[in-house]
Amino acid sequence: MSVYQHINGADWRNIWVTGDLHGCHSLLLKKLTSIGFDISQDLLISVGDMADRGAENVECLALLTRPWFLSVLGNHEQMLLDCLLNGGSTKHWRVNGGGWFFELDLEDEQRVRALLPQIAALPLVIEVTIQSKRFVICHADYPDNHYIFGKPVNEEAILWSRDRIAASSHGQVKAINGADQFIFGHTPLQTPQQFANQYYIDTGAVFVDNLTLLQIQGGESQL
Secondary structure, three states, rough: OEEEEEHHHOOOOOEEEEEEOOOOHHHHHHHHOOOOOOOOOOEEEEOOOOOOOOOOOHHHHHHHHHOEEEEEHHHHHHHHHHHOOOOOOOHHHOOOOOOHHOOOOHHHHHHHHHHHHHHOOOOOOEEEEEOOOOEEEEOOOOOOOEEEOOOOOOOHHHHHOHHHHHHHOOOOOOOOEEEOEEEEEEOOOEEEEEOOEEEEOOOOHHHHOOOOOOEEOOOOOOO
């Protein structure tokens, strides 16, 4: 796993960031159609948690084979890797929505297993530079108050922590220095929330059919 990945916005026409998919592949395709997404010119970046809880998990993970799709690692991808590659707890993954894997037919199980190297290679941080601005995408949090590309980070916190959003929700809002905007998923919300320079865009697609896409290039950034 490479902890950081850098993307040059000039390589794409439009760039969008999607909230947690959790197996909602058809909903994603519907949203991409509605925004006029062009797979030959546009880029979609996921905040992680592509699978678990929903019904189209294999299809969502297979997005990693598409040249127009990138993702950071989410805690649900980490649970998948822990179970299938590292001898970790099957029960932990199952109780968090991973039971779908154990019900797959052989063909789909092989499809998922073939994707394991790509899942294991997902970065924890994707940095996108767009002209003079720097956007940072992580799953749950960037667990430091000063961002530097390549800086060592607490991997468990970047995948699981809700400390920052909890503090912000209680009025203890603090910007993260070193980048213009940070974009996170992980914590389901009724609507996208912004605190200082942090956007939270997991709007519970698998629970309420509401998937948020945030455009960071190709027009005014919009929630």
